[in-house]
Amino acid sequence: MAGPLLDVAGLTVSARNRVLVQDFGLSLARGERVGLIGESGSGKSMTAAALMGLLPEGVAAAGSVRLDGTAHDLIGASDRQMSRLRGKRLGMVFQEPLSALNPLMKVGRQVAEALTRHGGVPGRAAAQRSVELLASVQLPDPAQAAQAYPHQLSGGQRQRVLLAMALANDPDLLICDEPTTALDVSVQRQMLALISDGVARRGSGLLFITHDLAVAASICDRILVLRGGVLVEQGPTDEVFSRPQHPYTRGLLAASDLDATDSNGRLFTVASAAGYVPAGVPAGVPAATAAAPSVTVREPEQGVPDEASAEPLIRVRNLSRTFRRGRTSLFRPPAEVHALQDVSFDVTPGQRFGVVGESGSGKSTLLRILAGLDLPTSGSVVVAGNEVAGSREGQLRQLRSQLQIVFQDPMGSLNPRMRVGEIIAEPLLLPGTPVAARHHGARVAEMLDAVGLPREAAHRYPHQFSGGQRQRIAIARALICEPRILVADEPVSALDVSVRAQILNLLSDLVDKYQLTLVFVSHDLGVVRHLCDTVAVMHRGRIVETGPTGQVYAEPRHEYTKTLVASSLSLHEGERIRAGAASHPASF
Template sequence: MAETLVDVTDLTITPAGSPTPVLDSVSLSIRAGERVGLIGESGSGKSLTAASIMGLLPEELHASGTVTVAGFAGNVLTAKEKRLARMRSDLVSMVFQEPMSALNPLMRVGDQIAEVLRLHGSVPRAAIPARVRELLVSVRMPDPDSARFAYPHQLSGGQRQRVMLAIALANTPRLLICDEPTTALDVTVQKQMLDLISERVNAVDAGLLFITHDLAVVAGMCERVIVMYQGRIVETGDVEAIFTAPQNPYTRGLLASSDLAATDADGKLFTLRTAGDYSGPGEGEPAVTRPRSTASAGTGLTNEDTTASAGEDPPGAPPLIEVAGVSKIYRPGGLVLRRKAPVQALDEVSFTVRRGQRLGIVGESGSGKSTLLNILSGLDQPSAGHVRVGDIAVESASAAGLRRLRENLQIVFQDPFASLDPRMRVEDIVAEPLVAKGVGREARLSEVEAMLDAVDLDPASMRRYPHQFSGGQRQRISIARALITRPQILVADEPVSALDVSVRAQVLNLLTDLVDDYALTLLFVSHDLGVVRHLCSEVIVMKDGRIVEAGETEAVYDQPREEYTKSLIAATPNLAAALATG
């Protein structure tokens, strides 16, 4: 039996002035070399458990119980900060979810790695520069000699996360804790990071505690899983046993919600509420009901379907959206940036979207997806080419034309908290587009009530502020605001990437219903290929500002022609495949 690295016994955490614990009698252990996944929704207590092991609990929280770490004498919960500082990095280290928040923006990344080595005195000062380079090479940082002199904002998200991993492993800790380290990364970068974490943990024979809401990642990375719900551990055991035969209803609900390949008899994703009919990952055929294709993408792929369903134009009608030969070049200006080369964000992009179509747009960061959306919505101008939405030529539209465009094309953004004004009540946020149209107060309130009900929010909550809602509820508010003007086109820009799997399933089901009920044309932008496959009838794949592949979703996914598309599909975590490969 391997040595126990961490032993948590009856850990209970209570906020100051509250009788209700946020963690309640949590007990767990991790052995040397063991890989343990910790899963559960936001607010379940995952990050608090990790912070307790690291000795990083905020002062306003009262903790009882014991946390012991091999090589550290005494209870971590009651130890002094000076002793805890030595424990961190030497014995236990952590990779956080958002590297931009964890890294010092005013220090070069090489200096930040060197600081950890200096503080812990594990490397002679003269050898620190060589060790910094060695660590950057070990995490496969492109051009490590240049990277160590860069500031965090000069690196990509994946590169910043590599720096965090280098810092975490600088002093060869015995336990590595990863708290949602790949949530914001593209699928290919995520796969690289997961492979790298696995490789580095093996190289130093460390234990791993991997916190995530992605069950497919846990199945591929971990041997054992711990399931948390409302501050308690509800189930723990071998990954394959828990994921194929869960005993707790909540675990079953998480599994059902995370499986984008499984749907109920109505073609809806399973949720915590409907998980009772779920048969397990990889079992049965998906029962997804999608609209018949009416797409023709600019890569030459066409569809001869001549039947127009509800909300679609009759055969022979011009497409609702036409993008023809669109390019966008950003030319840096100002004295400081004068010598920098122009950036080609879009390069001869062409495609059409017919009324009622559900089009997915996939690609990595920097592929041109966001630039394309900005041009479609009139927020940016193309350098060349033509964009038509309805009867509006977007690149030459007047102010009145742009107002009409934005009534008919609405966007739901990735982060609802950033896109909702924190000082406005929900009723004012949702009604704001109606104010611009001159709709009277009583009529506005009536429409807001109806729209909140349509997105499954209690209209009685309209007097509350955004911070008083959960992430999923805030995204519903964003959707309500987008649909209040009854637009023809809904553009969803990564709308579920930051949500828990159970909330993601609810929001995707909601979008499906609303697209049908309001006869919407949907443009859905995502780096999650599983979400796009469930929701969209057609897909275009973008790389380096160009469309490299397009067509019906099932055809592109099942028989991709381009190597880039194949790499995206192969990198997408899949629960059934991970369990099958053990």
């Protein structure tokens, strides 16, 4: 009987006196699809880097990594030995394509270089084959795409280029490190289908690294769970996701399941997952496998009861925003980009209004106008009684005291040179008012309590906190001036599933406690379904559908909405997709 394609034993990755991965083991057969899951810092990417011989300087690996048909151990192999394997027998798709692609080289040439350097394909044949490979990953107009530079392609298109390069020489093993994390739902679904089809056609083994359990459920036959660099559980996907043996695995599953809430209507977290029973667990399972308390499946609310009679807090009518690009020719006018086109909607007090749509749909432009950070080309926007168009700076300050934003990347919105207490108090320091932040210490302490951070956090700097903690700081800063409206722009898209559940619970609690009106923007339909009572679907600068969240998701009318809903992955949907793909490999 043939041995495994990849055999890893006792893999330990260390940096100075710190162990990042400890005694990791894996046996992966040809054609097998293994998922490596865990939160940020669990050691997933370091494991992949060790397998590829790409560990950063100062980080060392010990143990054994054997690739079938290779005489030497990959641990301790020279750069020359590893370069012979990379691209030919080992392919890798990285999370961030802009970091992995050469910005000064056209993408067709980069794919061709993978063929010539690792596959020995001559130049002209490699150029022709590169176009075929770009076509195989469904890039529109592959011949034209081959002549483009990376920055001229979208994120999803760049990720397809990386996949084409990784599969160029029919590798025996494909390693994918979070390849769909930053992609919109429909592009994510397409990428997963391309990866699944690519390894199936070549009979390659797949090691798929992700923190998204729904993605892992849709593509992997077997699951390995890493926590703090230690492998805590492994087994067939169905078994691990329906009968988790380790409490941490149960916690990840519970936090990933946005359809399940506890008896108080709150999402489960890793800490509160004892009462979570995974879907599909039969009655009578042992208590050690599934705890007794039942799970309440949250039904989306059908709107605020009195919203029909309430005066809108946000009133948008015929809003348009057009941007003009730089002139590229003396004989042609500058190109125009219609970011928003004839957008109209109302948000009533107390409403939880969700806005969904893919990148480029106009969501962020809409939020900037609502906050007075940008002005419309035409149309009317009235927020808390303030007309945005034509407002002076003093009027906009009044608007911003009524509306505050929580951004997607807290590290980008928090001043790294200011202490947390100063950051949170900053909205209270009105221009021309010589009052130092320290005089607002009591109010800062109150907001730290509200977002679940210790009061001593006020004396520390943003870099000393995790991503989830920084997002809590951003929320505290937004709420300190007691706004009526809280706008959240993709606030959980970059967070691990357990931290995501904590932040969503926190937002829900704070909206109720402070009687806020919430405008929540996301490309994750599951998050919006859990949190919002009303949803607006944006596509190419227009709102194509709006209504109660449950109704829009259950009975979408517009074709684009139907596509979004069909593309959205939940944990249970991922399992169903994988089961269907196993029966019909050609269709994902």
